[in-house]
Structure formats: structure tokens, C-alpha cells
Amino acid sequence: MKKVSIVGGSGYAGGEFLRLITGHPALEVDQVISRTYAGQPLKRVHPHLRNFDLPTFVEPAALHETDVLILALPHGKAQADIEKYAGMAEKIIDLSADFRLDDATHYEKWYGEAHSTPEWLEKFVYGLPEVNREKLRGADYVSGVGCNATATNLALRPFVIADLIDDNYPITVEVKVGSSEGGASNSPGSHHPVRSGAVRTYAAVGHRHTAEVHQITGLENIHLSLTSIEMVRGASALAHVFVKEGTTEKDLWKAYRKVYKKEPFVRIIKERHGNYRRPEVKLLSGTNYADVSFDLDPATNRVVAIAAIDNLMKGASGTAMQCLNLMYGWDEEVGLSFSGLHPI
Amino acid sequence: MKKVSIVGGSGYAGGEFLRLITGHPALEVDQVISRTYAGQPLKRVHPHLRNFDLPTFVEPAALHETDVLILALPHGKAQADIEKYAGMAEKIIDLSADFRLDDATHYEKWYGEAHSTPEWLEKFVYGLPEVNREKLRGADYVSGVGCNATATNLALRPFVIADLIDDNYPITVEVKVGSSEGGASNSPGSHHPVRSGAVRTYAAVGHRHTAEVHQITGLENIHLSLTSIEMVRGASALAHVFVKEGTTEKDLWKAYRKVYKKEPFVRIIKERHGNYRRPEVKLLSGTNYADVSFDLDPATNRVVAIAAIDNLMKGASGTAMQCLNLMYGWDEEVGLSFSGLHPI
Amino acid sequence: MKKVSIVGGSGYAGGEFLRLITGHPALEVDQVISRTYAGQPLKRVHPHLRNFDLPTFVEPAALHETDVLILALPHGKAQADIEKYAGMAEKIIDLSADFRLDDATHYEKWYGEAHSTPEWLEKFVYGLPEVNREKLRGADYVSGVGCNATATNLALRPFVIADLIDDNYPITVEVKVGSSEGGASNSPGSHHPVRSGAVRTYAAVGHRHTAEVHQITGLENIHLSLTSIEMVRGASALAHVFVKEGTTEKDLWKAYRKVYKKEPFVRIIKERHGNYRRPEVKLLSGTNYADVSFDLDPATNRVVAIAAIDNLMKGASGTAMQCLNLMYGWDEEVGLSFSGLHPI
């Protein structure tokens, strides 16, 4: 049994990672750190953990050595203390954006300040198994992924690999997201009478996850918009991409199948019948699946690619658990078997 | 034209009253007071007023004499300054609970502290036209109503008047309410991921509006529970009341018709067909209607009485406008003609 | 491995039972019967089962012998063919209301027609482990439970056992339910623009589950109302019950603890802090938990008891799986470990 401590464990990603540990045969919860909630029971903020015998939150200063550290801190905090954390655990997964980008100049461009420990960037592997599986096997330092970036990357990367994209044209993406993306702290904009039923484009241009999409897909001419809609969990990306003249539906199928046919957590959803013919994000709540699809308009060479994920799972803690399995050489599906609910 | 100033005008009830003024032929907005938003445009917090040429919020100290003062302050504030306000306007409507109860001992019992200006209680008329229409005509000081109390009172009062209730048995009521009842300020419990989809009984026993129900219906053996559900606007009360042996459906019809047949804003909804056979609270958003119904179980003498209102309208600002019309001797329906939307 | 066939397997309860089988170490899916969908893949109507290698739907006529039959048919169908089904499996669980009541006269009273095979009523055990655990061990014929009855029964039964209820007064209950209670077939009333945001009391009086509450609690003076609200899954019952003079909060705690402290799937939720102080039905989606609470108003001896369940799980398929575990002498928690999600 490996012991896992979570630093910043009162947030939503921390809560999901804790849930996953409770169902994992080789992991156990060690410490859960929260300055705000130190001394209080976990169930105070994580009511889905009521049934488990878990420790109370502890102060940051009480952190002791353990096997695995999950860092679920606000952006900027992990990089500041990374040396300290590295001395306390054999494996670290940082869920923030601190170690996602390979290049410190990109970090500075998108996050508006210089990275404080740029020498650590190359030590971290970007934690998306569909891209970096081999690097993740046995890795010690892994960065979590951005949820909106992940939906976008999974929708588009097969077309890059198959070299189908006509790069004369920009790729545009709108990601529709749930309120849990904003985190566990309330704000005027998260007040239920305000947020309920909203269709609020909060990042029309300039979203930071663009950097992750550049890095993972290699696509430069790609443009994101982010819109909050009425849901709690979920990120559903719809990308408009123009493919090379002559590209057929069959080519697109081949591109997706080549990349995803052996992926345990990516499903191609293209049905001719029933209520769920394309990815439906609500069906993914609590699961680690990314559901993807494409539609081709042969008259214009436009492809509409969709990827839906649970932002807290495949977009954060689920993928992190998949990575941890790889880091320890275990079956990467362990602890991630929840199939989702219907109806929901 | 009468000029109206609103003290505490940044809340939801204030916003609704402002909307009603914009549609009222004999009223105009004078000042809108808000300590927090002084100097800012009304549309900052009241986006539905974007189309109107309205003043910016002003500091409390800037309040000047006017014709009508609407007090929309936190409970306890209006009573403290009522002498000052009375010197500044010919008509006052206080939307808080400060002047709803006739009896200062009841106030103290339910609100947990002595009333600071009990001599003013008798000067205020409880502002429910269906009960106090004649007292409201020409009145100068009127108290707003509690939304949950109003739904309950409108459901039950006809049975009291018709003397149909078997008072050996308690009357029990559950009011299902929307998130706007909690006001315009965000809190941990109003955070969208938490509040969304909730069925949260926040006042199982001891709700303060019970005092208003006692006062208006005369019923003592009545018991409220309040449950927040997934909606923004609305309060829908379902009351279980036991009627005297031998009471028939026809008796109940007569009781409701007697009290409500001439009421412009109370509708008896009992349909045999269609999707909306009983009151449906969502249909009342933005309207001043209270929709009521009853069902009799002849085997047990139980009557289930339902009343649905928009908590911000019939439960607050709509009824206040209806009162203001009466206070000035105008047609009480003026400015309250919105019929609601369907579908919604 | 025991083989399970589901007759009427295209509905929501059938879909949930199938999900539970996929996570159960000692069960496997044999046949799934649906006249409407015969020949089509299960995922067509059960998209949460996409990841499993499951058979297609088959015609009723194709049903062959198996180990366990789950009957998920419209009310009235199972009783007509029970002799046939009994010849085809060693264990049967019928999810309909056909075999819930012990007494054929009660069946006729509440369901409006004579039971066609009343001699089978005594062969079936009412499938609520919290009440009939010992009878369920090794049983061959088990009836599923009514979801609304179950929420009500679990809220109230401890007070009956502890003899705390003042039976001079009626007990009144309002159950708030999600749209999945109406089943998988669309209707004018389930049309999204109509059903969305509804607070629709569809059974003010006379709800059939009252019979199950009578039978399980022994309470005769109990009265249900059913209200559809904006949610897909869930049933949340709030009961007003008057207890004997002098009953204390401590007495109520003792009553609940006595009955529930060893129950694996019933949790008493009474918190002083946090966002989830009483049962919150949304947290139970997909789980087999029933969360219960009580509040006492000492001034009036009113107790407000709340029980929340997922209507498709603890209110149908989850409890059925718990029963099946008992019927085979297995640990009753097997296959029911999902802890629920937060936020949701």
C-alpha cells in the first residue's frame, strides 16, 4: 500500500482524488492538508466521503514524509515550494498549471509572471496518458492537465497525427463548462440566482489553456473561447477544423481509430439511433472517459470535432489517478471503473 | 406623478420594485439608496433595467424628501430609523419584517430581540390586499409581507373564513422556495455547485413567518417547514389541513370562490386536462398572481391546499405595488399587468 | 457465477440493475428482454453501459431458464405470468407493485382491480432489508419496493419502534421527486419545456404507495402528497409527525440509532456546520444510501423527519441488489459501494 497525502485537499479536485483513493486497492489516504479547514473532518467539505474512515484536515506545517504527494494548490504555490515537496515523497503529481508547460517563456507569456523554478519544468511529465504514456511509466514528477485543454486536445490530436488538417485556416473552439470549474469558493458570479441558467462567455479570447493545446497538438493557429453554462460538472469542447481537400469520413474514422482504439478511456461516439448519438457530457459525471466524435461537411471541408469530459475527472483527478497507476507500473485502469449514470 | 425613493435598492426586491415603477404611469424613480453601490449605475446590479434612464445609486446620507419611500433594508434597520423616514415622505412601505406583526411581544418571540419602536406597529397596515384592502386605501404606512407566509395564508384563509377546518388536528405546510429568497449576497450555501439541484430543508421547524400566518389566519396549530429547491424565483406552499367531517369538494369550492372570485391577483387552478392542472410556480415568474388549489381526500378529510407565488412579486414587491396603488386610491392593478411566460 | 436475466430491461430500473451487475463479482448478465428493442444493442437505451460487452435485447418469447429473473414490467404483468417465471429461475425479484402487499384486498383497494394470483402474495418477501433482513436471507421470491414508500418508511419507522408517536395526530408527508420516477417513456408532461423547473404536485391525495407505508410502519393515520420538482433522480420525503409530550431530542436520536446504527446503507445526517447539514438528495445519485434526519420543535412536539434516496437505487434497483445478496447469502453490500459524487 502506498500512502498519499493531498496538499490543498479541500477543493473539488482534491475531493475527487480522495474518492478515487477510497476505491483503489493499492492506495491509502495519509494526510489531507488545508489551512482553512485544519482540525475539521473531511466530510465537512467532502460530503461524498461520509462513509469512509478518513483523517481530519491538518495544517500545512504538519505535513510529513509520505509516498505520494498530490498538490492541489492555487496556481503559483507549487512551484514556490517544489524543492521542499520533492524531499518529502517519492512521487508527486501537481494538479495546478505550474509544471504543465515545457518552456518557461510560454509560462511567462500566458501566466503573466516569470516561473520561479524553471529548472523543474523539464523534470515534470505532462500527465496525459493518451500522449505521454511511455514517459509516465515510472515517472516521479507529473503535472496534471488543464480540463479545457484536454477536451480540445483529445478532439483534435488524431487529425494532427494523420496530417489531415488544412493549416491555411484557423481552428476555433468553444468549450462549454460547468460551475465546478470555478472551484469551491463562492463569489458574486457563482451566486445561484446569478449563475443559474447562465450562458456566460467568461473567456472570449486569451484563455491560458491555449498554451497547453499548442504544446500537445503542435497547432499554433488555434483559438479558444470558454462559456459557462448550466451544469455543475463537465467540459464539452466543439472544435471547427478545416481538413484538406478530398478528406473523407473514412479518413477521419481511421484517424480517430488509430489513436483511440486501444485507449481505455477514450470512446468514439457516433450513433445513428437513439438519444445519445454524439458525446453527451452529463453521462460522464464521475467517470474518467473522454467521449469524442466528428462530423464532416464535405461541401466545405469543415469538420466539427467534439470532446466531452468530466472536468474534475478526465480533466483533473481521474487523469491524475491514471497517471499514478502508470507511475507505479500498475494497470492504468485501477480505481477508475465507474461507468457513469443514466438517466442523470 | 409621485416620486419614489428606495432605501436599500440594490437587493432583489428593490430591483423588482424599480422594474414595476418603470411600467407605472403615475410613478417615477427619485433616489435609489445603497451604501455599497453609491455612485454606480443601477444596471450594474439590476441588468433588467438597462433600457431605462435611471439615476445612479446614492449614499444613505444623501436621501432627501420625496413622496414615497420604499424601505428594503435588512430586518431591524427600518424600525431604528422610522421616525426619520416618516419625516421625509408622505407614504412609506417597509418590505422588511419590522412592522408586520401587530404585537411587540410576538415580534420579540420570533425575532429574538425587543422591537425598538413598538409604538409604530399599530400605525402600519399589514400589506396584503386580499386581507386588508379597506385599511390599505389611503393608508400612509404599510408593511410588506413575508413571501412564505403569504403563500400559506392565501392557501388556507378561505377555509378559516368558511369555518371548515377541524381544529383538532394540526395543519402542516412545506414551502418549496427558490434561491432568490436568500437575497442578492453570495454565501457558501448559495455557491452554484452546492446550491444547484439542492433539496435543502433550511428551516425544518421554527420559521419566523409562522408568526405572520398566526396573525393573518388566526390559526395557532399550524406548522411550517421551508425547503430550498432548484429554482431561482418562486415559493410554492403545500398545506395539509383536515376539514370537518362531511365537508365536500363543493364546500371547498364555495370557500375559495367566496374569497377569491373578485380578487384580481388570485386564481383558482383546478383543471382536468393539460399539463398545468394545479398551480405551477414557474408560470408566475414576474407576475403578481397567486395561484391556489385544493384537493380533498374524502376518506380521511384531508385537504391538500397549494398556493404558488413569485416570492419577489406577490411575495414582496408586486404586493407592495398593489398596496401603493390602494394607498393612493388608484386602480390596484396598475403596473402589474404582466401575464407571465410560457414555456419557461 | 449466477446468471441474471431481466424481463422489461429497457426501463430505468432495468438499466440501473444492469449497471450493478457489471460491478458485481458473482453475477453475470444472461438475457435482457424487451419487446420494443429486441435485436438492438443495450447501449441504445442504456448509454452508461457502453463500455461493457453485453448481449442485445431479445424478444420475450426467447426467454430461457436462468438463475435469477428480475422482473421490471409495468404493474399487473408479473402477476399474470408468475407461474411461468417461477418455472424458469431459482430466484425472482419483481420490481413492480404486484407482490408488495401482503393482502389481496389491499391490493384491490389501491390498484383498482383484483389481484390475479393472490396465492403468490405470501410467497413473496417485501424487499426492504432494513425491515425484513432475516426473511430475505435465502428467500426465493422477493418484491421490490416503492421508492416514495421507502423514503417515508425509513424516515418514520424508528419512531414507531420506539413508540414515540402521538397517534392522536395525523402524519403528513410530502415527497419531492425527480423526473425519472415517471419512467423512460416520453409524454406531454415530461416534455422538457413543460417539465423543466416544475413544482408539480401530481398526487395531492390518494397515492398508491400509502398502502406500503401502512404495511411496513403499521401507521394508519398517514397521508402522502407527491410533488415533481426540477431533478432527474431522487426522492426526498419530509414528514411532519407529532410525538408524545415530553419526547426529547435525545429520545429521537436513540430511536434512530437503535434502528440504523448497524445498517450499511442508512445514514443519520445531522450536522451543525457546512453546506450539507441534513440529507441532500443530489449527493445520493447512483448510491444505495438512504440519508435520514429529524428536527424537533419542543414547543409543539412536532418532529420533521426527512429521508432522501435515489429513487432508482435505494428506491428500486439498489435495494433489489441488496436483497439478491441476502437471497444468496452473500455480503449484502457487494456491488453497492459507489459513494456518490460531490459536487454534483
Next chain:
Amino acid sequence: MKKVSIVGGSGYAGGEFLRLITGHPALEVDQVISRTYAGQPLKRVHPHLRNFDLPTFVEPAALHETDVLILALPHGKAQADIEKYAGMAEKIIDLSADFRLDDATHYEKWYGEAHSTPEWLEKFVYGLPEVNREKLRGADYVSGVGCNATATNLALRPFVIADLIDDNYPITVEVKVGSSEGGASNSPGSHHPVRSGAVRTYAAVGHRHTAEVHQITGLENIHLSLTSIEMVRGASALAHVFVKEGTTEKDLWKAYRKVYKKEPFVRIIKERHGNYRRPEVKLLSGTNYADVSFDLDPATNRVVAIAAIDNLMKGASGTAMQCLNLMYGWDEEVGLSFSGLHPI
């Protein structure tokens, strides 16, 4: 007073038009035609009209001459009978797609069959006052607009007029829509447990309203996707458009202001503070406003233009009423003063 009859008056657009008539000083309801509901009261399907004294639905055969005919029929029906209708009223507004396109070949391309009365296409004016105001004054035959097309057209047209668009690049649009777009008839896909919380891209490519966008904006290289989300009313379009090198934020402001500054029902929403900084579709429920905004990414010349409307109002009946006012030479704002609700 002009008399208005509605053919196909049981649908949602018909219901909204009826609501608007009840608030219009120069219009009165004549006949409301519905084959399905003939003989039944309007409130059976239009519960928001309960307070008005309106006729029952009548059979199609009973249609008599009147002043204004509103045709709210399924696509294809109005063109078949247009000669008959033209003989029965001085003014006709057809809300279907039958007379929206100028060119019969475009109609055939997008609707898949030849137009049966192509000679009538040129007699109809496309009913978008922001584009065709002068043609609409005094017109006798007006076509309603497509809701998704209208949101798209209003977002983009100012940039076309100002010649800011770089036409080397495709324009891509995703319109998020509410369930009322699907009409008043229930279907498997509109079943609440299925439709609730959905993010369902039902037209990834090839949406028919593209033809209207081509026609109104002149843009050929424009590509729509339609996604149903959790809301009842509303269409919110987000368009990605690339502008010419050197285009500034100020240029975009000028483009929008030039076209919209005198428009009574189009509002540019770009706020630096508050919860509603860009168009928020829920605030428009029941109103005739289109709220528009733009954001420029100067690094890439991408503009994100957003337009939000109530699909049943500005996207259907509201614009139709605005047209009718113009057709009769009245103030075009008459009957359209509802400002919307907040919170909602």
C-alpha cells in the same frame, strides 16, 4: 383595432404572439386555429393566457376573413395554401421558413424539395427590421425569421457593413439553444430525464438557417453548429471571425454603434464590472432584445462576437410583432416593452 387570426396557434410561437396581442393597444385576437385542439380553451396549452378573455381554438375549416393572418405552421404548409390565405387577410406574416429565402433554388438546396409557389418568394419581405425596416413599412406579406440565423446575423452584420472581415478565413459559429426551439410536441429526445442537463450538438454541420445567414449578411464562408443546452428559452450565438490586419477595438465599436445605436431592440453589452459583462441570454426571456458584444484578440485578429436572443421573441414572435407595427405604420416598439426579469 385590427383583428388577428393565428393559423397553427397551439405552438410556442403562436402562444407568444397571442401574449403580445393581449398587450397591444391596436390589436385584438380574432380566431386561433388548431386542428388538434379545436373546441378547447386556449389556456389548455397556453397557461400564461389564463387571465384573458380569449376564444377557444377552432378548426382550420372555420377560418374566416380577418385583418391579419399569422401563419405558424410546420414548414411547407404555408406555401401550399398561400393563395387561399392571401385572399383572407390584408396582412400576412408567415413564421415558417417557407418564404424566408429570396431564391427558390436556395430553398430547394437547403430544404430538400422544390418550393411549390416560388412566385410568392419575391412578394414576401424578410422580417428583420434591423435589415429591412424600409421595405417592411406598409408591406403586406412578411416572412418571420429563423432564430439561430437572427442571432448570427445580428452578431456579424455590422462587421460586414464596415468591411472589417478578412475573407480569407472562415467564420464559425456555435449557437447554444433552449428546448423550446424543438417546439411544443414531446419526443424521446425531449423527455426530461434525457434532455435535462444535455449538451447535445444536434446539428454539427448543414443547419438550414445557414441559408438565411448567407442571404442577410452576404457571407458565404460561414459555418454553423447548433447545440442544445439546459435552458428552455434562448439562443446564444458565439461567432469566431477574423478581421483585417490592423483592425482595432475602436473600429469594432464604431461598426456596432453605426448599425445599432438607433435600434430600439439591439443593445451592445460590454461592461467592465458586475456579473453581466457580456450578453446573458436568460435576462432576455420574454423580451424582444438582442444583446450583442465583441472581443478582439489583437495578437491573432480574431473577434469573438456574441448575440443572445429569446428564440420565441426576437427569434420569432417578438420580431414578427415589430414587423406588424411597421406594416401598419405604427411605432415599432408598441407591445414590446417588457424589460425582462432579474434574477431569473
